[in-house]
Amino acid sequence: MDDLLSRLLQGDRRAVARLITLVENGDPAAREPIRKLHEYTGRAHILGITGAPGCGKSTLVNALTKELRRREKSVGIIAVDPTSPFTGGAVLGDRVRMQDLATDPEVFIRSMGTRGSLGGISVATNDAVNILDAFGKDLVLIETVGAGQVEVDIVKLAHTSVVVTMPGGGDEIQALKAGIMEIGDIFVVNKADREDAGRTYTEIMMMLEMSQRDEEWVPPVIRTVATTGQGVDQLADAVLDHYRYLQERGLLEKKARERILAELQEIINRRVERTVARALAEDPEMVELVRKLVETREIDPHSGAQMVISHLLRKSEV
């Protein structure tokens, strides 16, 4: 497998594709290369792009990638769909959509679903981002479908988070207000050629003014029409500006630290989850505990949780 890593480091795209597939499938053969890869990471600018389905996010990622290529940046794209069991590039028509990018050797596109990811979609996504980082991509774009907690968790690990909205998305704006407003470094009103785009723009500006942010960075709100490319150069400017801001304030290290700690926490969680599931299914003492929880209800889930933990600690099985 060292061979796979060295091929990857030498720029072999097929080695990249192969390693991501191993990660997705939870294949033990991925472990060693992923471990060794860590020291080659930390150079890419990681960009998270989120927004409700239908806002044109994918087309925007496509247009932004072209603009970044024009500026001679190499780009990796991970399109994550936490609700999809499918993987490998076929989700939501990504492959067709991005066909014009696929022939560019400086662009690497990959879709990820949840198929074999025993370790969890977040862990697999992080591994894939690290692979593209070690592969030498200047920017790695993580595009997520939807704006649920998993998506937010994935995107908040990026250096720069772009939140995409569209005109007339009343409920979406409400949802933004509630949860995503805090994580956005850049806001986009896509489909800005629609007549009610101005109102959406104003709403976001007002919300940003009201929201308390503990950073000096003032998130720009950018109007784009992804299908024509309008506004995409400003978006590229904002993306690169934000990275420069992080660099100048010494915030890149802080972000890198948060990212690695979250990665660590996620790996531990998924491992504990697997161990607990196995114990509950196979360990006679735990099977009896489950019976008391479910059938007689003499033990409640909170007390049960404490018992499972004590049991695993006693057996040193985590």
Next chain:
Amino acid sequence: MDDLLSRLLQGDRRAVARLITLVENGDPAAREPIRKLHEYTGRAHILGITGAPGCGKSTLVNALTKELRRREKSVGIIAVDPTSPFTGGAVLGDRVRMQDLATDPEVFIRSMGTRGSLGGISVATNDAVNILDAFGKDLVLIETVGAGQVEVDIVKLAHTSVVVTMPGGGDEIQALKAGIMEIGDIFVVNKADREDAGRTYTEIMMMLEMSQRDEEWVPPVIRTVATTGQGVDQLADAVLDHYRYLQERGLLEKKARERILAELQEIINRRVERTVARALAEDPEMVELVRKLVETREIDPHSGAQMVISHLLRKSEV
């Protein structure tokens, strides 16, 4: 606190509201009543209702509740917004929206966000559902905003999962195909007075025909107009039919078991998460490990996870 539980069991609504607030805030005072409550649960029909923002889900929940009241069922409603830091009934205008229900003593409505829920939104939601179950509600409706993984996780713990769509939601239907199709027991095309409602109905029917389901239950697809109440009686029929189906096939026990095991797993995860976070921040050996992960990159996250687990096991600290 026993007083709180006994007041709840005697039908005191304020005791219910108070206990849910304690749960939301992660207040230790909730522990004892929540534990004792377990033996009074398992009687309510738990209904999960999910769908993309804007599909009229909340209005539908409102109309369905009125229809269920007409059939003399008591109803509890938990509106969950995993992306919202707000709690206590004010999310997305729930309070206003459901004002006409709020005066009915047989209906209890509560919104939940993620404010103080150290234990995680899923754990707090489960506790709230159990509270309303013990309180004696015939049906407990869990309404979630969005259709991300957290929402799916919450809703799949219900006895009956209702997936709400609307006409023209091209991307939403795609998302359905990918992830939510499998969890839906009942599908609704809301806003069915729109002209493209027929196409959406046909699309869902086709997808259901193609999808492999390991149950005998054939999910009905119901056209509703939540604002006028059209189709809502059929929806109520389908909901009660599904519960009868589960009862007759002896599937209620299976569902109860899955629900409690998922609850247990979730409580354990959140506890491990807190322990790990504390160790990484405070334990000198772990602080040094983090330094090696982040600064020198001589340890990678996967190896680091193993080291954290071994360390915690050695110290018996989980």
